[in-house]
Amino acid sequence: MLFNSIDFAIFFPIIFILYWFVINKKLKYQNLLILTASYIFYGWWDWRFLSLIFFSSIVDYCVGLRLNKIDDKKKRKILLAISLLANLGLLGFFKYYNFFIHSLVDSFAVMGITLHKSSLNIILPVGISFYTFQTLSYTIDIYRKKLKPTKDIIAFFAFVSFFPQLVAGPIERAKNLLPQFMRTRSFVYEDAKDGLRHVLWGLFKKIVIADTCAIYADKIFSTYDTANGSMLVIGILCFAVQIYSDFSGYSDIAIGTARLLGFNIMRNFAYPYFSRDIAEFWRRWHISLSTWFRDYVYIPMGGSRCSKLLRIRNIIITFTVSGLWHGANWTFVAWGFLNGIYYIPIMLLNKQKSHSDQVAEGKLFPNIREIIQLASTFFLTLIAWVFFRAPNIETAFLYLNRMFSKTLFTWPRLEPDFIWLLILPIIEWFQRDKLHPLQIDKLHISLRACIYLVLAMLILFYCDRNNQAFIYFQF
Amino acid sequence: MKKFLIKVLVYSALFLCVNFLFGQLLKLYRTHLIEAKKFNPPIKWEEFYTTEAQTIDIVFIGSSHCIRSFDPAIFDKITSLYSYNLGTPGQSPTTSYFVLKEVLRFHKPKIIIQEISFRGFSAKNQLVNGGYNFDFMKISRNKLDFFFNGFKFSESLTFLFPSFRFRNNLRYVINYLYTGKKVKKSKEDTYKGKGFMSRNHSVTLDELKNNNIYEKKAFNASKLNKNRLKYLEKTVNLCKENKIQIIWVTAPLPKITISKIRHGSKIYPFFKNLADQYRVPYINYYADKKVKFIDTSDFQDTHHLNRNGAKKLSTDLAKRILEYLDN
Known part of the structure; x- marks a missing residue:
């Protein structure tokens, strides 16, 4: 079920009413309802893959309980x-079988050895990368004795399959989300109000901005070999805005719907394009995944408490694996690797946390130095996005090659829809100190109502543009 | 919770009101902004409702091919009866069924000519073609049936959101508010009365060969919409119940256009087979060579007859249906 579908528009109010009016304050039933709703939500796409979630949940539930009872290090390791x-x-x-088989066959072919490709017609289960990582964090934290396992099987299953963030995150930690399933939720007006605003802003970003930019990004990327360099810049700009609006839009809706059910899930995006260096960008982009990789991949490898060479290795491995997490294609690996390369100089200069505050804090506009920092970081991300979006590495290089040709200085064909490329950053810039741009309590109620209505009308106007699925579903 | 629900309800009501008012503004495009009222559905329904009850003898239903092929004036002259064309753009067999039911509320026709076009069974958009009729029908039980049975649930929902339904008119309305100019349609395209639209223009050979919208069209019997086929059968049954002779007619297409449709040769056998099954007379003007239509003089575009072509077809068809009247 998609958040931007009629199905969900009917499904969620029914769950909301049952949750707060029929079984209000009965914890067990609230969790049971969430579990049922989550399985319906996921099964709407393909009920057969519910068995995978069920399998993951039961394995980690049992392993978690067992880990708690055993002190023997060897046995604990086996369980993990x-x-x-x-x-x-x-x-x-499900995600990498064909990729590895093809890559293996291709690398043997380079050596002159022909192997038979035996690829399988495998459907990628929606959200498998998200719930797998979420449930893994549970067992790893118990193994590290940072978390006590739960005996409440319903609560645990509901935690793994919690529908607001099941298929595209944020990837929640058991430490944060599981305890919320163990205590009675009661309705808090302020939370629900903020949840609705989150949902509205998320839908606006997804339906109005991301889906509009997708049209142009797809068009320009499919005709890159004949387009002008300036048009290719617009193409990658459109993709940068598309992927941000699409994914952060999903996260906003997820956070909003969870809040409406009395849950607080972690923030996933913090205006990443207003970053002054790549380290800051990664603290603001897909926060739940970045911190997951930091805690479960980077730090266990030694993190930054080792020699320079090992630090570089750790960074490159972490970023490359995080690229591969996004999809079974060398383009994602290249994207991750490139970001790792970007990160190394900052790490070597020990400036990872030099920009931990808000850009131009307390000021209306950034100064010249900040403008240069913002622009150069954004430029580096744009280059990396080319690899992320291109169907293969060769196309990515051809795209960049053509983009930086003489035609870069020709006037591009501008479309009225490109206005969204400006409107979104403008709104976000002025609201960058807020959790989301619709935190507008200080405005007069009439002005607030106008803003909500304008956003809702825009969503209505744009909502039939192919009803596109969220990009991150495929990851 | 109470405060939250009240706020949600108030905002929802406000949103529905704004959407409704804005939708009405956008809807005006269809009746007020097209120059010389060339958008025919509201005009033909208005004229239909002002026609004296129990006077219409022949009714034409179907898509734009119906609107532009069957000239009621010629039929009236040859048959000495009263005919009326209720074809609308893209009218699907589902919509045709409810159009016919609306006709039967006021009239007892002797003959129904249903225009059969394979695209009416494969095109997905029921909302637009259904809306062209639904919006202008009088409130009745039939209209309610049409609402609940003629549209998919998601399509029915859009009636609650006129701003969404008429969103494509926004640029015309903005243009009108800004420049004061109405939307111009072809000067030659004129409403001739009794639901018939006509145009003198002839298509060029270049347009037929190089700019033909049928270029990528294909006929695939297994992909025809089953629900629409069901409504075609329901229409036949409705006519039988009311002792009305129904005749299926497929309007001619330019030879170049036919040659561009993949598996086009399978269209006639498919519908002929269906017609035999339901015992409905079927005339297919591009399989039937009795009347010769010339690509560059009888068609206004790649698939519609012009005034000349419509005259040829109407004269022939009117003569042919005389025998059904005699029986």
């Missing part, structure tokens, strides 16, 4: 390996 094998095995099979 079972969980890792089960979860990463499923992920590897």
Whole structure:
């Protein structure tokens, strides 16, 4: 079920009413309802893949309980390996089997050895990368004795499959989300109000901005070999805005719907394009995934508490694996690797946290130095997005080659829809100190009502543009 | 919770009101902004309702091919009866069924000519073609049936959101508010009365060959919309119940256009087979060579007859249906 579908527009109010009016304050039933709703939500796409969520949940539930009872290090390691094998095995099979087989055959072909390609027609289960990582964090945290396992099977299953963030995150930590399933939720007006605003802003970003930019990004990327360099710049700008609006829009709706049910899930985006260096960008972009990789990949490898060479290795591995997490294609690997390369100088200069505040804090506009920093960071991200969006590495290089040709200085063909490329950053700039731009309590009620109505009308006007699925569903 | 629900309700009501008012503004495009009222559905329904009850003998239903092929004036002259064309752009068999039911509320026709075009069974958009009729029908039980059965649930929902339904008119309305100019349609395209639209223009060979909208069209019997086929059968049954002779007619297409449709040769056998099954007379003007239509003088575009072509077809068809009247 898509957040931007009529199905969800009917589904969610029914769940909301049942949740708060029929079984209000009965914790067990609230969790049971969430679990049922989550399985319906996921099964709407393909009920057969519910078995994978069920399998992941039962394995980690049992492993978690067992880990708590055993002190023997060897046995604990075996138990953790079972969980890792089960979860990463499923992920590897469904997401990477064909990729690895093809890559293996191709690399043998380079050596002159011909192998038979035996690819399988595998459907990628929606959201598998998200719930796999979420449930993995549970067992790893228990293994590290940072978390106590739960005996409440309903609560645990509901935590793994919690529908607002099941298919595209944020990837929640058990430490934050699971305890919320263990205590009675009661309706808080301020939370619900903010939840609705989150949903409205998320829908606006997805339906009005992301889906509009998608039309032009797709068009320009498919005709890159004949387009002018200036048009290719617009193409990658459109994609940058598309992927941000699409994914952060999803996260906003997820956070909003969770809030409406009395849950607080983590922030996933913090205006990433207003970053002054790549380290800051990664603290603001897909926060739940970046911190996951930091805690479960980067730090266990030694993190930054080792020699320079090892630090560089750790950074490159972490970023490359995070690229591969996005999809079974060398383009994602290249994208991750490139970001790793961007990160190394900052790390070597020990300036990872030099921009931990808000850009131009307390000021209306940034100064010249900040403008240069913002522009250069954005430029680097744009270059990386070319690899992310291109169907293969060769196309990415051809795209860049053509973009930086003489035609870069020709006037591009501008479309009225490009106005969204400006409107979104303008709105976000002036609201960058807020959790989301619709935190507008200080405005007069009539002005607020006008803003809500304008956004709702825009969503209505744009909502039939192919009803596109969220990009991150495929990851 | 109470405060939250009240606020949600107030905002929802406000949103519905704004959407409704704005939608009405956008809707005006269809009746007020097209120059010389060339958008025919509201005109033909208005004329239909002002026609004296129990006077219409022959009714034409179907798509734009119906509107532009069957000239009631010629039929009236040859048959000495009263005919009326209720074809509308893209009218699907589903919509035709409810149009016919609306006709039967006021009239007892002797003959129904249903125009059969394979695209009416494959085109997805029921909302637009259905809306062309639904919006201008009088409130009745039939209209309610049309609303609940003629549209998919998601399509029915859009009636609650006129701003969404008529969103494509926004640029015309803005243009009108800004420049004061109405939307111009072809000067030659004129409403001739009784639902018939006509145009003198002839299509060029270049347009037929190089700018033909049928270029990528294909006929695939297995992909025809089953629900629409069901409504075609329902229309036949409705006529039988009311002892009305129904005749299926497929309007001619330019030879160049036919040659561009993939598996075009399968269209006639498919509908002929269906007609035989339902015992409905079927005339297909591009399979039937009795009347010769010339690509560059009888068609206004790649698939519609012009005034000349419509005259040829109407004269022939009117003569042919005389035998059904005699029986």
